[in-house]
Amino acid sequence: MTTAVADAHAAEDHDDHGAPAGIKRWLFSTNHKDIGTMYLIFSLVMFFTGGAMAMVIRSELAVPGLQFVHPEFFNSMTTMHALIMVFGAVMPAFVGLANWMIPLMIGAPDMALPRMNNWSFWILPVAFGILLSTLLMPGGGPAGGWTMYPPLILQTGDAFPFLIFSVHLMGISSIMGSINVIVTIINMRAPDMTLLKMPMFVWTWLITAYLLIAVMPVLAGAVTMLLTDQFFGTSFFLAAGGGDPVMFQHIFWFFGHPEVYIMILPAFGVVSEIIPTFSRKPLFGHDSMVYAASCIAFLSFIVWAHHMFTVGMPLTGQLFFMFATMLIAVPTGVKIFNWVATMWRGSMTFETPMLFSLAFVFLFTIGGFSGLMLAIQPADVQYHDTYFVVAHFHYVLVPGSVFAIMAGAYYWLPKWTGHMYNEKLGKLHFWASTIFVNITFFPQHFLGLAGMPRRIPDYSVQFADFNLISSVGAIGFGLSQLLFVLVILTAWKGAKATDRVWEGSHGLEWTVPSPAPWHTFTTPPKARIAGESFE
Amino acid sequence: MDELERKKNIRRTTLIVVAVALAFYVGFIMMGVMRS
Numbered sequence: 001m002t003t004a005v006a007d008a009h010a011a012e013d014h015d016d017h018g019a020p021a022g023i024k025r026w027l028f029s030t031n032h033k034d035i036g037t038m039y040l041i042f043s044l045v046m047f048f049t050g051g052a053m054a055m056v057i058r059s060e061l062a063v064p065g066l067q068f069v070h071p072e073f074f075n076s077m078t079t080m081h082a083l084i085m086v087f088g089a090v091m092p093a094f095v096g097l098a099n100w101m102i103p104l105m106i107g108a109p110d111m112a113l114p115r116m117n118n119w120s121f122w123i124l125p126v127a128f129g130i131l132l133s134t135l136l137m138p139g140g141g142p143a144g145g146w147t148m149y150p151p152l153i154l155q156t157g158d159a160f161p162f163l164i165f166s167v168h169l170m171g172i173s174s175i176m177g178s179i180n181v182i183v184t185i186i187n188m189r190a191p192d193m194t195l196l197k198m199p200m201f202v203w204t205w206l207i208t209a210y211l212l213i214a215v216m217p218v219l220a221g222a223v224t225m226l227l228t229d230q231f232f233g234t235s236f237f238l239a240a241g242g243g244d245p246v247m248f249q250h251i252f253w254f255f256g257h258p259e260v261y262i263m264i265l266p267a268f269g270v271v272s273e274i275i276p277t278f279s280r281k282p283l284f285g286h287d288s289m290v291y292a293a294s295c296i297a298f299l300s301f302i303v304w305a306h307h308m309f310t311v312g313m314p315l316t317g318q319l320f321f322m323f324a325t326m327l328i329a330v331p332t333g334v335k336i337f338n339w340v341a342t343m344w345r346g347s348m349t350f351e352t353p354m355l356f357s358l359a360f361v362f363l364f365t366i367g368g369f370s371g372l373m374l375a376i377q378p379a380d381v382q383y384h385d386t387y388f389v390v391a392h393f394h395y396v397l398v399p400g401s402v403f404a405i406m407a408g409a410y411y412w413l414p415k416w417t418g419h420m421y422n423e424k425l426g427k428l429h430f431w432a433s434t435i436f437v438n439i440t441f442f443p444q445h446f447l448g449l450a451g452m453p454r455r456i457p458d459y460s461v462q463f464a465d466f467n468l469i470s471s472v473g474a475i476g477f478g479l480s481q482l483l484f485v486l487v488i489l490t491a492w493k494g495a496k497a498t499d500r501v502w503e504g505s506h507g508l509e510w511t512v513p514s515p516a517p518w519h520t521f522t523t524p525p526k527a528r529i530a531g532e533s534f535e
Numbered sequence: 536m537d538e539l540e541r542k543k544n545i546r547r548t549t550l551i552v553v554a555v556a557l558a559f560y561v562g563f564i565m566m567g568v569m570r571s
Contacts, residue, residue: 183549213559225567
Protein backbone atom coordinates (compact mmCIF):
# COMPACT_ATOMS: atom_id res chain seq x y z
CA MET A 1 0.00 0.00 0.00
CA THR A 2 3.01 2.25 0.41
CA THR A 3 2.97 3.66 -3.10
CA ALA A 4 -0.72 4.40 -3.03
CA VAL A 5 -0.38 6.07 0.37
CA ALA A 6 2.43 8.23 -0.92
CA ASP A 7 0.40 9.19 -3.96
CA ALA A 8 -2.65 9.96 -1.90
CA HIS A 9 -0.66 12.21 0.40
CA ALA A 10 1.01 13.81 -2.58
CA ALA A 11 -2.44 14.51 -3.93
CA GLU A 12 -3.32 16.17 -0.66
CA ASP A 13 -0.25 18.38 -0.94
CA HIS A 14 -1.46 19.57 -4.33
CA ASP A 15 -4.75 20.54 -2.79
CA ASP A 16 -3.95 24.24 -2.82
CA HIS A 17 -7.59 25.29 -2.92
CA GLY A 18 -10.12 23.92 -0.48
CA ALA A 19 -13.86 23.70 -0.60
CA PRO A 20 -15.74 26.97 -1.28
CA ALA A 21 -17.61 28.35 1.68
CA GLY A 22 -21.35 28.74 2.17
CA ILE A 23 -24.32 27.63 0.12
CA LYS A 24 -22.40 27.91 -3.18
CA ARG A 25 -20.29 24.91 -2.15
CA TRP A 26 -23.40 22.75 -2.30
CA LEU A 27 -25.44 24.45 -5.04
CA PHE A 28 -22.67 24.50 -7.62
CA SER A 29 -20.65 21.55 -6.37
CA THR A 30 -18.84 19.37 -8.86
CA ASN A 31 -16.93 17.48 -6.17
CA HIS A 32 -17.88 13.82 -5.95
CA LYS A 33 -17.59 13.77 -2.15
CA ASP A 34 -19.86 16.77 -1.64
CA ILE A 35 -22.39 15.45 -4.15
CA GLY A 36 -22.22 12.03 -2.49
CA THR A 37 -22.92 13.66 0.88
CA MET A 38 -25.90 15.56 -0.58
CA TYR A 39 -27.31 12.36 -2.08
CA LEU A 40 -26.97 10.56 1.26
CA ILE A 41 -28.60 13.35 3.26
CA PHE A 42 -31.40 13.65 0.70
CA SER A 43 -32.05 9.91 0.83
CA LEU A 44 -32.17 10.02 4.65
CA VAL A 45 -34.75 12.82 4.52
CA MET A 46 -36.79 10.82 2.00
CA PHE A 47 -36.38 7.69 4.15
CA PHE A 48 -38.06 9.49 7.03
CA THR A 49 -40.70 11.04 4.74
CA GLY A 50 -41.60 7.65 3.27
CA GLY A 51 -41.30 6.19 6.76
CA ALA A 52 -43.84 8.69 8.11
CA MET A 53 -46.24 7.49 5.39
CA ALA A 54 -45.57 3.89 6.47
CA MET A 55 -46.53 4.94 10.01
CA VAL A 56 -49.83 6.29 8.69
CA ILE A 57 -50.44 2.99 6.86
CA ARG A 58 -49.57 0.78 9.86
CA SER A 59 -51.51 2.96 12.33
CA GLU A 60 -54.61 2.66 10.16
CA LEU A 61 -54.12 -1.11 9.91
CA ALA A 62 -53.36 -1.69 13.61
CA VAL A 63 -56.98 -2.67 14.30
CA PRO A 64 -59.91 -3.52 12.00
CA GLY A 65 -62.18 -0.70 10.89
CA LEU A 66 -61.40 2.80 9.68
CA GLN A 67 -59.50 4.79 12.31
CA PHE A 68 -57.55 7.79 11.18
CA VAL A 69 -57.63 8.41 7.43
CA HIS A 70 -60.03 8.37 4.51
CA PRO A 71 -59.57 5.25 2.30
CA GLU A 72 -58.60 7.42 -0.69
CA PHE A 73 -55.85 9.04 1.38
CA PHE A 74 -54.74 5.59 2.55
CA ASN A 75 -54.34 4.54 -1.10
CA SER A 76 -52.40 7.71 -1.72
CA MET A 77 -50.13 6.88 1.21
CA THR A 78 -49.32 3.37 -0.11
CA THR A 79 -48.59 4.83 -3.57
CA MET A 80 -46.45 7.70 -2.32
CA HIS A 81 -44.65 5.53 0.27
CA ALA A 82 -43.51 3.17 -2.49
CA LEU A 83 -42.48 5.89 -4.94
CA ILE A 84 -40.58 7.79 -2.26
CA MET A 85 -38.82 4.76 -0.81
CA VAL A 86 -37.83 3.31 -4.19
CA PHE A 87 -36.85 6.46 -6.09
CA GLY A 88 -36.15 8.85 -3.21
CA ALA A 89 -34.55 6.76 -0.48
CA VAL A 90 -32.97 3.52 -1.69
CA MET A 91 -31.75 4.53 -5.16
CA PRO A 92 -30.27 7.93 -4.16
CA ALA A 93 -28.61 6.31 -1.13
CA PHE A 94 -26.75 3.89 -3.40
CA VAL A 95 -25.92 6.72 -5.84
CA GLY A 96 -24.56 8.65 -2.84
CA LEU A 97 -22.38 5.70 -1.83
CA ALA A 98 -21.26 5.35 -5.47
CA ASN A 99 -20.37 9.04 -5.70
CA TRP A 100 -18.33 8.93 -2.53
CA MET A 101 -16.64 5.59 -2.96
CA ILE A 102 -16.21 4.69 -6.66
CA PRO A 103 -13.59 7.38 -7.45
CA LEU A 104 -11.77 6.53 -4.19
CA MET A 105 -11.88 2.80 -4.95
CA ILE A 106 -10.60 3.08 -8.52
CA GLY A 107 -8.07 5.83 -7.83
CA ALA A 108 -9.85 8.55 -9.85
CA PRO A 109 -9.73 12.24 -8.90
CA ASP A 110 -13.51 12.66 -9.38
CA MET A 111 -16.44 11.40 -11.46
CA ALA A 112 -15.85 11.69 -15.21
CA LEU A 113 -18.69 14.18 -15.76
CA PRO A 114 -18.75 16.38 -12.65
CA ARG A 115 -21.13 19.07 -13.91
CA MET A 116 -23.67 16.47 -14.95
CA ASN A 117 -23.21 14.96 -11.51
CA ASN A 118 -24.39 18.23 -10.00
CA TRP A 119 -27.45 18.22 -12.28
CA SER A 120 -28.23 14.58 -11.46
CA PHE A 121 -28.51 15.46 -7.81
CA TRP A 122 -30.32 18.81 -7.98
CA ILE A 123 -33.04 17.41 -10.22
CA LEU A 124 -34.06 15.10 -7.37
CA PRO A 125 -35.30 17.63 -4.79
CA VAL A 126 -37.33 19.27 -7.58
CA ALA A 127 -38.82 15.91 -8.61
CA PHE A 128 -39.80 14.99 -5.08
CA GLY A 129 -40.99 18.51 -4.28
CA ILE A 130 -43.39 18.17 -7.22
CA LEU A 131 -44.43 14.66 -6.17
CA LEU A 132 -45.08 15.64 -2.56
CA SER A 133 -46.96 18.77 -3.62
CA THR A 134 -49.59 16.55 -5.26
CA LEU A 135 -50.86 15.66 -1.77
CA LEU A 136 -52.21 19.23 -1.56
CA MET A 137 -53.88 19.25 -4.99
CA PRO A 138 -57.60 18.87 -5.74
CA GLY A 139 -58.31 15.14 -5.91
CA GLY A 140 -55.31 14.38 -3.66
CA GLY A 141 -52.07 12.65 -4.51
CA PRO A 142 -51.76 9.70 -6.89
CA ALA A 143 -53.53 6.68 -5.36
CA GLY A 144 -53.40 4.03 -8.07
CA GLY A 145 -50.32 2.25 -6.73
CA TRP A 146 -46.66 2.84 -7.62
CA THR A 147 -47.15 0.63 -10.69
CA MET A 148 -49.44 3.31 -12.18
CA TYR A 149 -51.61 0.77 -14.04
CA PRO A 150 -54.10 2.26 -16.50
CA PRO A 151 -57.01 2.76 -16.59
CA LEU A 152 -57.02 3.28 -12.78
CA ILE A 153 -54.15 5.77 -12.73
CA LEU A 154 -55.90 7.88 -15.40
CA GLN A 155 -58.60 8.59 -12.81
CA THR A 156 -56.07 10.58 -10.75
CA GLY A 157 -57.12 14.21 -10.29
CA ASP A 158 -55.00 17.27 -10.93
CA ALA A 159 -52.01 15.35 -9.59
CA PHE A 160 -51.68 13.18 -12.70
CA PRO A 161 -49.46 15.35 -14.94
CA PHE A 162 -47.34 16.27 -11.92
CA LEU A 163 -46.86 12.58 -11.13
CA ILE A 164 -45.75 11.90 -14.70
CA PHE A 165 -43.43 14.90 -14.73
CA SER A 166 -41.83 13.92 -11.43
CA VAL A 167 -41.32 10.32 -12.61
CA HIS A 168 -39.65 11.69 -15.75
CA LEU A 169 -37.37 13.86 -13.63
CA MET A 170 -36.45 10.94 -11.36
CA GLY A 171 -35.68 8.89 -14.48
CA ILE A 172 -33.52 11.63 -16.00
CA SER A 173 -31.61 11.94 -12.72
CA SER A 174 -31.03 8.19 -12.55
CA ILE A 175 -29.96 7.96 -16.19
CA MET A 176 -27.50 10.84 -15.81
CA GLY A 177 -26.15 9.28 -12.62
CA SER A 178 -25.66 5.91 -14.30
CA ILE A 179 -24.01 7.48 -17.38
CA ASN A 180 -21.55 9.08 -14.99
CA VAL A 181 -20.86 5.80 -13.19
CA ILE A 182 -20.26 3.89 -16.43
CA VAL A 183 -18.06 6.57 -17.99
CA THR A 184 -16.07 6.96 -14.78
CA ILE A 185 -15.43 3.24 -14.31
CA ILE A 186 -14.58 2.62 -17.96
CA ASN A 187 -12.24 5.60 -18.38
CA MET A 188 -10.93 6.76 -15.01
CA ARG A 189 -9.48 3.67 -13.35
CA ALA A 190 -5.92 3.74 -12.02
CA PRO A 191 -3.51 2.58 -14.74
CA ASP A 192 -2.98 -1.00 -13.60
CA MET A 193 -6.49 -1.65 -12.30
CA THR A 194 -7.96 -4.03 -14.85
CA LEU A 195 -11.70 -4.74 -14.84
CA LEU A 196 -11.40 -7.99 -12.90
CA LYS A 197 -9.20 -6.31 -10.29
CA MET A 198 -11.96 -3.83 -9.42
CA PRO A 199 -13.56 -4.09 -5.96
CA MET A 200 -16.97 -5.81 -5.89
CA PHE A 201 -18.81 -2.59 -5.00
CA VAL A 202 -17.48 -0.99 -8.19
CA TRP A 203 -18.39 -4.08 -10.21
CA THR A 204 -21.93 -4.30 -8.91
CA TRP A 205 -22.42 -0.59 -9.58
CA LEU A 206 -21.12 -0.96 -13.15
CA ILE A 207 -23.69 -3.70 -13.77
CA THR A 208 -26.40 -1.69 -12.01
CA ALA A 209 -25.63 1.36 -14.14
CA TYR A 210 -26.07 -0.68 -17.34
CA LEU A 211 -29.40 -1.95 -15.99
CA LEU A 212 -30.47 1.64 -15.30
CA ILE A 213 -29.49 2.76 -18.80
CA ALA A 214 -31.60 -0.02 -20.27
CA VAL A 215 -34.74 0.23 -18.14
CA MET A 216 -35.25 3.79 -16.89
CA PRO A 217 -35.95 4.98 -20.47
CA VAL A 218 -38.53 2.19 -20.70
CA LEU A 219 -40.35 3.57 -17.64
CA ALA A 220 -40.07 7.04 -19.16
CA GLY A 221 -41.57 5.71 -22.40
CA ALA A 222 -44.44 4.05 -20.52
CA VAL A 223 -45.37 7.18 -18.56
CA THR A 224 -45.00 9.34 -21.68
CA MET A 225 -47.60 7.10 -23.34
CA LEU A 226 -49.84 7.43 -20.26
CA LEU A 227 -49.55 11.20 -20.57
CA THR A 228 -50.48 11.22 -24.26
CA ASP A 229 -53.39 8.85 -23.56
CA GLN A 230 -54.71 11.29 -20.98
CA PHE A 231 -54.13 14.60 -22.74
CA PHE A 232 -53.41 14.08 -26.43
CA GLY A 233 -56.09 11.64 -27.55
CA THR A 234 -53.91 8.58 -28.09
CA SER A 235 -55.04 5.08 -27.10
CA PHE A 236 -51.90 3.17 -26.24
CA PHE A 237 -53.50 1.64 -23.18
CA LEU A 238 -57.18 2.52 -23.55
CA ALA A 239 -59.31 -0.46 -24.57
CA ALA A 240 -62.10 1.87 -25.78
CA GLY A 241 -59.77 3.31 -28.40
CA GLY A 242 -58.30 -0.04 -29.44
CA GLY A 243 -55.40 0.12 -26.99
CA ASP A 244 -54.22 -2.56 -24.61
CA PRO A 245 -53.98 -1.94 -20.84
CA VAL A 246 -52.04 -5.20 -20.42
CA MET A 247 -49.31 -3.79 -22.67
CA PHE A 248 -48.65 -1.16 -20.01
CA GLN A 249 -48.11 -3.94 -17.47
CA HIS A 250 -45.63 -5.68 -19.77
CA ILE A 251 -43.72 -2.44 -20.38
CA PHE A 252 -43.86 -1.42 -16.72
CA TRP A 253 -42.53 -4.76 -15.47
CA PHE A 254 -39.85 -4.84 -18.17
CA PHE A 255 -38.61 -1.83 -16.19
CA GLY A 256 -39.90 -2.98 -12.80
CA HIS A 257 -38.17 -6.28 -12.42
CA PRO A 258 -34.64 -5.08 -13.29
CA GLU A 259 -35.46 -2.19 -10.94
CA VAL A 260 -35.54 -4.74 -8.11
CA TYR A 261 -31.97 -5.71 -8.99
CA ILE A 262 -30.98 -2.07 -9.35
CA MET A 263 -31.87 -1.81 -5.66
CA ILE A 264 -30.14 -5.04 -4.60
CA LEU A 265 -26.96 -5.39 -6.71
CA PRO A 266 -25.19 -2.40 -5.08
CA ALA A 267 -26.28 -3.91 -1.73
CA PHE A 268 -24.45 -7.10 -2.75
CA GLY A 269 -21.43 -4.93 -3.51
CA VAL A 270 -21.48 -3.21 -0.11
CA VAL A 271 -21.79 -6.51 1.75
CA SER A 272 -19.00 -8.00 -0.39
CA GLU A 273 -16.72 -5.21 0.83
CA ILE A 274 -17.65 -5.50 4.50
CA ILE A 275 -17.67 -9.28 5.12
CA PRO A 276 -14.02 -9.78 4.01
CA THR A 277 -12.91 -6.83 6.18
CA PHE A 278 -14.43 -8.19 9.38
CA SER A 279 -13.55 -11.81 8.54
CA ARG A 280 -9.97 -10.72 7.84
CA LYS A 281 -9.91 -12.81 4.67
CA PRO A 282 -10.13 -11.93 0.99
CA LEU A 283 -13.53 -12.30 -0.64
CA PHE A 284 -14.06 -15.94 -1.59
CA GLY A 285 -14.48 -16.31 -5.36
CA HIS A 286 -14.21 -12.66 -6.45
CA ASP A 287 -14.51 -13.52 -10.14
CA SER A 288 -17.43 -15.87 -9.62
CA MET A 289 -19.17 -13.04 -7.74
CA VAL A 290 -18.74 -10.85 -10.83
CA TYR A 291 -20.13 -13.53 -13.12
CA ALA A 292 -23.01 -14.22 -10.71
CA ALA A 293 -23.94 -10.52 -10.60
CA SER A 294 -23.80 -10.37 -14.42
CA CYS A 295 -26.02 -13.49 -14.65
CA ILE A 296 -28.54 -11.96 -12.24
CA ALA A 297 -28.59 -8.78 -14.35
CA PHE A 298 -29.18 -10.74 -17.56
CA LEU A 299 -31.90 -12.92 -16.02
CA SER A 300 -33.63 -9.84 -14.62
CA PHE A 301 -34.58 -8.90 -18.21
CA ILE A 302 -36.39 -12.15 -18.98
CA VAL A 303 -38.59 -12.72 -15.95
CA TRP A 304 -40.85 -9.65 -15.90
CA ALA A 305 -44.13 -11.44 -16.55
CA HIS A 306 -43.98 -13.35 -13.25
CA HIS A 307 -45.56 -10.18 -11.85
CA MET A 308 -48.49 -10.80 -14.20
CA PHE A 309 -49.26 -14.51 -13.79
CA THR A 310 -52.86 -13.74 -12.82
CA VAL A 311 -53.39 -11.47 -15.84
CA GLY A 312 -53.50 -14.53 -18.06
CA MET A 313 -50.96 -15.79 -20.55
CA PRO A 314 -50.31 -18.92 -22.61
CA LEU A 315 -49.11 -22.02 -20.74
CA THR A 316 -45.72 -21.84 -22.45
CA GLY A 317 -45.39 -18.25 -21.22
CA GLN A 318 -46.24 -19.29 -17.68
CA LEU A 319 -43.69 -22.09 -17.79
CA PHE A 320 -40.96 -19.92 -19.30
CA PHE A 321 -41.35 -17.10 -16.78
CA MET A 322 -41.67 -19.55 -13.88
CA PHE A 323 -38.48 -21.47 -14.69
CA ALA A 324 -36.51 -18.37 -15.69
CA THR A 325 -37.44 -16.81 -12.34
CA MET A 326 -36.39 -19.89 -10.42
CA LEU A 327 -33.08 -19.85 -12.29
CA ILE A 328 -32.15 -16.58 -10.55
CA ALA A 329 -31.75 -18.60 -7.35
CA VAL A 330 -28.60 -20.17 -8.84
CA PRO A 331 -26.35 -17.08 -9.17
CA THR A 332 -27.89 -15.66 -5.98
CA GLY A 333 -27.00 -18.92 -4.22
CA VAL A 334 -23.43 -18.55 -5.52
CA LYS A 335 -23.25 -15.17 -3.81
CA ILE A 336 -24.66 -16.39 -0.49
CA PHE A 337 -22.26 -19.37 -0.62
CA ASN A 338 -19.29 -17.09 -1.30
CA TRP A 339 -20.13 -14.78 1.62
CA VAL A 340 -20.43 -17.75 3.96
CA ALA A 341 -17.20 -19.23 2.57
CA THR A 342 -15.48 -15.86 3.13
CA MET A 343 -16.47 -16.01 6.80
CA TRP A 344 -15.47 -19.68 7.12
CA ARG A 345 -12.49 -19.93 9.50
CA GLY A 346 -12.04 -16.16 9.37
CA SER A 347 -11.01 -14.12 12.41
CA MET A 348 -14.42 -12.57 12.64
CA THR A 349 -15.37 -9.56 14.73
CA PHE A 350 -18.81 -8.09 14.98
CA GLU A 351 -18.74 -4.33 14.64
CA THR A 352 -21.94 -2.61 13.51
CA PRO A 353 -21.24 -2.79 9.73
CA MET A 354 -20.60 -6.54 10.03
CA LEU A 355 -23.75 -7.05 12.11
CA PHE A 356 -25.86 -5.29 9.49
CA SER A 357 -24.13 -7.34 6.75
CA LEU A 358 -24.77 -10.63 8.55
CA ALA A 359 -28.42 -9.70 9.10
CA PHE A 360 -28.53 -8.84 5.39
CA VAL A 361 -27.32 -12.33 4.42
CA PHE A 362 -29.84 -14.10 6.70
CA LEU A 363 -32.88 -11.91 6.13
CA PHE A 364 -32.37 -11.26 2.42
CA THR A 365 -32.30 -15.04 2.03
CA ILE A 366 -35.74 -15.24 3.67
CA GLY A 367 -36.97 -12.71 1.10
CA GLY A 368 -35.33 -14.80 -1.62
CA PHE A 369 -37.08 -17.97 -0.49
CA SER A 370 -40.51 -16.33 -0.42
CA GLY A 371 -39.64 -15.02 -3.89
CA LEU A 372 -39.08 -18.58 -5.05
CA MET A 373 -42.49 -19.51 -3.64
CA LEU A 374 -44.05 -16.65 -5.60
CA ALA A 375 -42.25 -17.80 -8.75
CA ILE A 376 -44.30 -21.00 -8.76
CA GLN A 377 -47.11 -20.02 -11.09
CA PRO A 378 -49.92 -22.18 -9.63
CA ALA A 379 -49.05 -21.05 -6.11
CA ASP A 380 -48.77 -17.42 -7.21
CA VAL A 381 -52.41 -17.47 -8.27
CA GLN A 382 -53.17 -17.84 -4.54
CA TYR A 383 -50.46 -15.52 -3.21
CA HIS A 384 -50.96 -12.74 -5.77
CA ASP A 385 -52.00 -9.35 -4.34
CA THR A 386 -51.93 -10.67 -0.77
CA TYR A 387 -49.82 -9.60 2.18
CA PHE A 388 -47.49 -12.51 1.38
CA VAL A 389 -46.18 -10.41 -1.51
CA VAL A 390 -45.88 -7.38 0.79
CA ALA A 391 -43.87 -9.49 3.27
CA HIS A 392 -41.67 -10.84 0.45
CA PHE A 393 -40.62 -7.57 -1.11
CA HIS A 394 -40.20 -5.83 2.23
CA TYR A 395 -37.81 -8.59 3.33
CA VAL A 396 -35.83 -8.00 0.15
CA LEU A 397 -35.87 -4.22 0.43
CA VAL A 398 -35.68 -3.42 4.15
CA PRO A 399 -33.35 -5.98 5.77
CA GLY A 400 -31.97 -6.35 2.23
CA SER A 401 -31.26 -3.00 0.56
CA VAL A 402 -31.79 -0.70 3.56
CA PHE A 403 -29.64 -2.80 5.91
CA ALA A 404 -26.87 -2.85 3.28
CA ILE A 405 -27.07 0.95 3.03
CA MET A 406 -26.86 1.17 6.83
CA ALA A 407 -23.92 -1.27 6.82
CA GLY A 408 -22.15 0.84 4.17
CA ALA A 409 -22.86 4.07 6.05
CA TYR A 410 -21.36 2.69 9.29
CA TYR A 411 -18.44 1.13 7.39
CA TRP A 412 -17.41 4.29 5.56
CA LEU A 413 -18.60 6.91 8.09
CA PRO A 414 -15.14 7.14 9.76
CA LYS A 415 -13.58 7.70 6.32
CA TRP A 416 -16.09 10.49 5.62
CA THR A 417 -15.99 12.24 8.98
CA GLY A 418 -12.52 11.35 10.24
CA HIS A 419 -13.98 10.13 13.51
CA MET A 420 -15.19 6.79 14.84
CA TYR A 421 -18.94 6.71 15.45
CA ASN A 422 -20.40 5.57 18.77
CA GLU A 423 -20.19 1.77 18.49
CA LYS A 424 -22.58 1.12 21.40
CA LEU A 425 -25.22 3.32 19.82
CA GLY A 426 -24.60 1.65 16.46
CA LYS A 427 -25.11 -1.81 17.94
CA LEU A 428 -28.26 -0.66 19.73
CA HIS A 429 -29.52 0.66 16.40
CA PHE A 430 -28.72 -2.66 14.77
CA TRP A 431 -30.45 -4.86 17.36
CA ALA A 432 -33.53 -2.64 17.59
CA SER A 433 -33.82 -2.54 13.78
CA THR A 434 -33.35 -6.28 13.36
CA ILE A 435 -35.85 -7.25 16.05
CA PHE A 436 -38.50 -4.76 14.94
CA VAL A 437 -38.10 -5.42 11.21
CA ASN A 438 -38.93 -9.08 11.84
CA ILE A 439 -41.84 -8.23 14.12
CA THR A 440 -43.15 -5.97 11.36
CA PHE A 441 -42.82 -8.15 8.32
CA PHE A 442 -42.74 -11.79 9.40
CA PRO A 443 -46.41 -11.89 10.51
CA GLN A 444 -47.37 -10.46 7.11
CA HIS A 445 -46.45 -13.85 5.58
CA PHE A 446 -49.18 -15.46 7.69
CA LEU A 447 -51.67 -12.69 6.85
CA GLY A 448 -51.05 -13.23 3.16
CA LEU A 449 -51.33 -17.00 3.35
CA ALA A 450 -54.60 -16.52 5.24
CA GLY A 451 -55.84 -14.38 2.36
CA MET A 452 -55.53 -10.75 3.43
CA PRO A 453 -55.34 -8.59 0.28
CA ARG A 454 -52.83 -5.75 -0.24
CA ARG A 455 -53.73 -2.07 -0.43
CA ILE A 456 -56.81 -2.13 1.82
CA PRO A 457 -57.44 0.27 4.73
CA ASP A 458 -59.80 -2.14 6.51
CA TYR A 459 -59.96 -5.92 6.89
CA SER A 460 -61.88 -8.84 8.35
CA VAL A 461 -61.50 -9.44 12.09
CA GLN A 462 -59.66 -12.77 11.66
CA PHE A 463 -56.61 -10.77 10.52
CA ALA A 464 -56.60 -8.52 13.59
CA ASP A 465 -53.90 -10.14 15.78
CA PHE A 466 -51.11 -10.35 13.24
CA ASN A 467 -51.89 -6.84 11.98
CA LEU A 468 -51.55 -5.42 15.48
CA ILE A 469 -48.20 -7.20 15.95
CA SER A 470 -47.03 -5.87 12.58
CA SER A 471 -48.05 -2.31 13.45
CA VAL A 472 -46.28 -2.43 16.83
CA GLY A 473 -43.16 -3.68 15.04
CA ALA A 474 -43.41 -0.92 12.42
CA ILE A 475 -43.61 1.84 15.00
CA GLY A 476 -40.68 0.27 16.87
CA PHE A 477 -38.67 0.09 13.62
CA GLY A 478 -39.51 3.70 12.80
CA LEU A 479 -38.40 4.92 16.22
CA SER A 480 -35.22 2.81 16.02
CA GLN A 481 -34.12 4.78 12.98
CA LEU A 482 -33.88 7.90 15.13
CA LEU A 483 -30.87 6.17 16.72
CA PHE A 484 -29.19 6.27 13.30
CA VAL A 485 -29.68 10.03 13.16
CA LEU A 486 -28.18 10.25 16.65
CA VAL A 487 -25.18 8.20 15.51
CA ILE A 488 -24.62 10.58 12.58
CA LEU A 489 -25.08 13.72 14.69
CA THR A 490 -22.57 12.47 17.27
CA ALA A 491 -20.17 11.03 14.66
CA TRP A 492 -17.83 14.02 14.94
CA LYS A 493 -17.38 13.53 18.70
CA GLY A 494 -15.73 10.09 18.49
CA ALA A 495 -12.05 9.17 18.55
CA LYS A 496 -9.95 10.22 15.56
CA ALA A 497 -10.12 7.59 12.84
CA THR A 498 -6.93 6.20 11.32
CA ASP A 499 -6.46 6.16 7.54
CA ARG A 500 -7.15 2.44 7.38
CA VAL A 501 -9.98 2.65 9.99
CA TRP A 502 -10.62 -1.11 10.18
CA GLU A 503 -7.90 -3.67 10.88
CA GLY A 504 -8.91 -5.92 8.01
CA SER A 505 -9.79 -3.25 5.45
CA HIS A 506 -8.10 -3.22 2.06
CA GLY A 507 -8.36 -1.27 -1.17
CA LEU A 508 -7.42 2.20 -2.37
CA GLU A 509 -10.07 4.07 -0.39
CA TRP A 510 -8.28 3.17 2.85
CA THR A 511 -4.97 4.62 1.65
CA VAL A 512 -6.19 8.22 1.77
CA PRO A 513 -6.38 10.12 5.07
CA SER A 514 -9.52 10.15 7.23
CA PRO A 515 -11.49 12.30 6.61
CA ALA A 516 -10.83 11.97 2.89
CA PRO A 517 -9.38 15.28 1.64
CA TRP A 518 -11.48 17.37 -0.73
CA HIS A 519 -9.21 16.34 -3.60
CA THR A 520 -7.80 12.83 -3.81
CA PHE A 521 -5.81 10.93 -6.43
CA THR A 522 -5.05 13.98 -8.57
CA THR A 523 -2.06 11.84 -9.55
CA PRO A 524 -3.15 8.31 -10.50
CA PRO A 525 -2.02 5.88 -7.80
CA LYS A 526 -0.27 2.61 -8.37
CA ALA A 527 -3.32 0.47 -7.79
CA ARG A 528 -2.91 -2.23 -5.22
CA ILE A 529 -5.87 -4.47 -5.76
CA ALA A 530 -8.23 -5.88 -3.21
CA GLY A 531 -6.79 -9.17 -2.04
CA GLU A 532 -3.20 -8.42 -3.01
CA SER A 533 -2.29 -7.30 0.49
CA PHE A 534 -3.22 -10.77 1.72
CA GLU A 535 -0.76 -12.55 -0.55
CA MET B 536 -3.04 7.51 -21.65
CA ASP B 537 -2.70 11.30 -21.94
CA GLU B 538 -5.36 13.73 -20.78
CA LEU B 539 -6.55 14.57 -24.29
CA GLU B 540 -7.07 10.94 -25.20
CA ARG B 541 -8.88 10.29 -21.92
CA LYS B 542 -11.25 13.19 -22.62
CA LYS B 543 -11.90 11.80 -26.08
CA ASN B 544 -12.67 8.38 -24.62
CA ILE B 545 -14.97 9.90 -22.00
CA ARG B 546 -16.88 11.74 -24.71
CA ARG B 547 -17.16 8.59 -26.83
CA THR B 548 -18.39 6.41 -23.96
CA THR B 549 -20.90 9.09 -22.94
CA LEU B 550 -22.30 9.34 -26.47
CA ILE B 551 -22.64 5.56 -26.76
CA VAL B 552 -24.46 5.26 -23.44
CA VAL B 553 -26.76 8.21 -24.23
CA ALA B 554 -27.57 6.62 -27.60
CA VAL B 555 -28.47 3.33 -25.90
CA ALA B 556 -30.75 5.13 -23.43
CA LEU B 557 -32.47 7.08 -26.21
CA ALA B 558 -32.88 3.90 -28.27
CA PHE B 559 -34.71 2.21 -25.40
CA TYR B 560 -36.93 5.28 -24.84
CA VAL B 561 -37.88 5.77 -28.48
CA GLY B 562 -37.93 2.01 -29.17
CA PHE B 563 -40.52 1.23 -26.54
CA ILE B 564 -42.72 4.15 -27.56
CA MET B 565 -42.49 2.97 -31.18
CA MET B 566 -43.48 -0.52 -30.03
CA GLY B 567 -46.56 1.06 -28.44
CA VAL B 568 -47.30 2.96 -31.65
CA MET B 569 -47.05 -0.24 -33.73
CA ARG B 570 -49.39 -2.13 -31.43
CA SER B 571 -52.07 0.51 -30.97
